[in-house]
Amino acid sequence: MSDYQLNNEDHEALEKFTKFFLVKAAQIIVQSRLGDKKITKSKAVCSGNEWFHLSIKDIPEVTVNAKKCLADAQHLLINPPHRPFCVEISLRTPDFQTITLETWCISFDDSISDPSQRVRFNIYNRMSIVLRSLLTCTRATPTYQLSRKQSADKYIICYKMYSGEPIVSHLGEHYSKKTIGNIITPIGRFVLNVAYRTRLTMSSTPVDNGTVPCFTQFGIDIRDDHFSLGKNQHCLEEDNDAQLPSIESSSIPKSSPIEVMKRRQMSSESISSSHGTPDKVYYSKLRAAFTTPSNIAHSSSHIGLYSRTSDNDLPYALMMQQQQPQSMEQEQNSKNNFYLSGDFDNETAPDDFILVEVKPFFGKSDSTDDLALFIRSCQQPPMLESFVIEPSLGETINQLTEELRVFESKVEEFDQLVTTLSTTE
Amino acid sequence: MNARSQTFEFAVEGRQIDEVVSCMFHTILFHRCVGKYHTNGEDSYSVGTLGYTDVDCDYIDFTYLQVTSQELQRAVAEKINQFHDKLRSSDSNRSGQITLEFYQKKKSRWMFKPEEIPWEIWTIKIEQMQLSSENERQFMREKLSDSLTERIFQITEIINKPDYVPKPPHLSELDLVFDTSYTDIQPYLFKIHFSDSPTIVNHVKTMIKEAFNTSL
Numbered sequence: 001m002s003d004y005q006l007n008n009e010d011h012e013a014l015e016k017f018t019k020f021f022l023v024k025a026a027q028i029i030v031q032s033r034l035g036d037k038k039i040t041k042s043k044a045v046c047s048g049n050e051w052f053h054l055s056i057k058d059i060p061e062v063t064v065n066a067k068k069c070l071a072d073a074q075h076l077l078i079n080p081p082h083r084p085f086c087v088e089i090s091l092r093t094p095d096f097q098t099i100t101l102e103t104w105c106i107s108f109d110d111s112i113s114d115p116s117q118r119v120r121f122n123i124y125n126r127m128s129i130v131l132r133s134l135l136t137c138t139r140a141t142p143t144y145q146l147s148r149k150q151s152a153d154k155y156i157i158c159y160k161m162y163s164g165e166p167i168v169s170h171l172g173e174h175y176s177k178k179t180i181g182n183i184i185t186p187i188g189r190f191v192l193n194v195a196y197r198t199r200l201t202m203s204s205t206p207v208d209n210g211t212v213p214c215f216t217q218f219g220i221d222i223r224d225d226h227f228s229l230g231k232n233q234h235c236l237e238e239d240n241d242a243q244l245p246s247i248e249s250s251s252i253p254k255s256s257p258i259e260v261m262k263r264r265q266m267s268s269e270s271i272s273s274s275h276g277t278p279d280k281v282y283y284s285k286l287r288a289a290f291t292t293p294s295n296i297a298h299s300s301s302h303i304g305l306y307s308r309t310s311d312n313d314l315p316y317a318l319m320m321q322q323q324q325p326q327s328m329e330q331e332q333n334s335k336n337n338f339y340l341s342g343d344f345d346n347e348t349a350p351d352d353f354i355l356v357e358v359k360p361f362f363g364k365s366d367s368t369d370d371l372a373l374f375i376r377s378c379q380q381p382p383m384l385e386s387f388v389i390e391p392s393l394g395e396t397i398n399q400l401t402e403e404l405r406v407f408e409s410k411v412e413e414f415d416q417l418v419t420t421l422s423t424t425e
Numbered sequence: 426m427n428a429r430s431q432t433f434e435f436a437v438e439g440r441q442i443d444e445v446v447s448c449m450f451h452t453i454l455f456h457r458c459v460g461k462y463h464t465n466g467e468d469s470y471s472v473g474t475l476g477y478t479d480v481d482c483d484y485i486d487f488t489y490l491q492v493t494s495q496e497l498q499r500a501v502a503e504k505i506n507q508f509h510d511k512l513r514s515s516d517s518n519r520s521g522q523i524t525l526e527f528y529q530k531k532k533s534r535w536m537f538k539p540e541e542i543p544w545e546i547w548t549i550k551i552e553q554m555q556l557s558s559e560n561e562r563q564f565m566r567e568k569l570s571d572s573l574t575e576r577i578f579q580i581t582e583i584i585n586k587p588d589y590v591p592k593p594p595h596l597s598e599l600d601l602v603f604d605t606s607y608t609d610i611q612p613y614l615f616k617i618h619f620s621d622s623p624t625i626v627n628h629v630k631t632m633i634k635e636a637f638n639t640s641l
Contacts, residue, residue, distance in 0.1 A: 055477070
């Protein structure tokens with residue numbers, strides 16, 4: 001631990017910079033997963049509101065969530081016990097299946113420090129550089145391309161924030177970890193990391209009641225009778241209830257996607273460090289966060305801001321909101337990329353990232369359907385003729401000469417056509 | 426003073442050259458830029474704000490970030506286009522390299538021009554490929570996206586090392602470190618130069634071909 005003590009003024013400045021650094025980092029991460037391109041202006045003269053000399057617009061919901069998360073942590077990152085600040089990005093399908101894609105983490109290590117670093121100049125500028133690295137790296141991970149193709153009928157991207165050790169156990173095997181940057185201060189070092197999933201499958205865990213797990217296209221373990229009519233109706237009725245179900249009172253079948261998530265998070269509890277599970281978590285649908293300022297007051301009830309006091313609470317409120325026509329209208333009004341993702345199930349190399357089933361618009365999801373077959377055939381287009389047939393220069397010239405002769409002989413017809421096009425009624 | 430130098434190699438199709446080089450250079454320039462300095466009197470100044478723009482590539486499945494500045498975009502694009510034209514116009518030589526060099530000026534005595542001392546050099550070596558099938562093209566496109574991802578993280582790792590960066594000088598000597606000709610931003614002094622040297626080893630192309638053949 002560093003023995004160096006900052007004076008009060010510098011310590012206050014560092015605390016202030018840290019808070020804004022964390023909030024801006026959260027803004028960058030969340031905004032990069034909204035699914036659209038960003039453009040902000042460079043200004044020769046700053047207006048005084050832009051932190052770190054970067055033009056980063058703030059989404060109010062994200063700022064509110066981040067500040068609440070920091071406040072609930074009780075101690076700021078730079079003060080012991082130095083609880084890291086994490087932003088988690090996940091994918092949710094219309095069937096409410098969720099896959100965690102990334103965990104971004106800002107931690108503070110008080111064992112490495114440099115007393116020569118000046119808070120108001122060096123550290124502030126270093127924070128600016130690290131935020132720029134974060135901006136570029138958020139575009140580089142595979143999740144960015146996924147988020148650009150999200151839509152309400154395929155999948156949406158969600159985020160949550162928490163204070164505590166980053167949970168990486170639900171990123172699957174072979175997840176990749178990268179360091180974005182670090183900032184050395186007189187009392188410790190900030191480190192910004194990202195861990196991201198490289199395979200879009202979920203690992204199976206044996207079901208407690210001994211039934212054999214079977215895999216959907218996402219590789220989630222479900223019971224054989226999971227899709228029976230009675231239980232599905234029961235689940236829908238539960239969705240209308242605004243309250244989050246607790247484990248004891250829930251009559252939802254054990255094999256629901258929520259239960260899968262609970263099991264996974266319970267297993268992650270044993271893996272996470274002595275800091276334990278996150279205390280407060282804010283889980284929001286990114287689509288709801290993507291609102292104009294005029295819509296924010298109106299839509300705040302739909303955004304689904306709530307705090308989780310334990311890991312066992314899950315965002316049913318968000319799923320309930322998805323059923324509401326008002327939130328659907330918002331999503332339809334926002335930009336949508338109607339991208340038909342290809343059927344990659346068994347045909348790609350093992351390390352390929354994308355695994356999304358073809359769901360043709362207005363068509364059956366059966367793979368024998370004509371539309372699905374057509375889409376699949378388009379994934380492997382035939383070789384272009386020009387690669388196979390390569391006429392020689394002489395042949396090409398002869399062909400051109402013939403074509404010119406034909407065109408010249410029909411000059412009058414072309415003139416008549418042009419005349420008919422140019423006449424107005 | 427020795428400039429630190431970093432080289433990246435890519436094997437790409439002709440139409441991908443511009444986007445690969447732009448992606449790399451703009452990622453670097455975004456980190457090697459400050460807001461425009463605005464003097465408020467003799468000794469005080471304020472620093473402007475940098476905006477950013479997402480750019481989608483047409484021939485690669487990738488999006489990169491650049492500083493929002495039309496002047497900078499034009500200056501960089503002009504050099505990259507010249508490099509592209511030189512490379513593609515040469516029938517015999519299918520490889521070349523383009524360099525982004527950051528330098529600072531040192532005042533010299535008398536009437537001589539200030540000395541330009543490089544402190545950071547980024548070189549991109551390009552090997553042009555001729556692909557004959559759509560499958561091969563799709564495969565190489567995906568590999569290129571992965572390669573660019575790795576390079577972006579490498580760039581941020583290098584830039585975040587505590588290595589030498591010229592300290593902001595006195596306001597009267599800003600021109601020795603920064604390019605103050607831009608109206609909305611202030612990048613460190615840089616220049617871009619290129620060559621179509623035929624001495625690039627073809628092992629990159631061979632390696633990729635082998636990787637493609639073994640994966641089939």
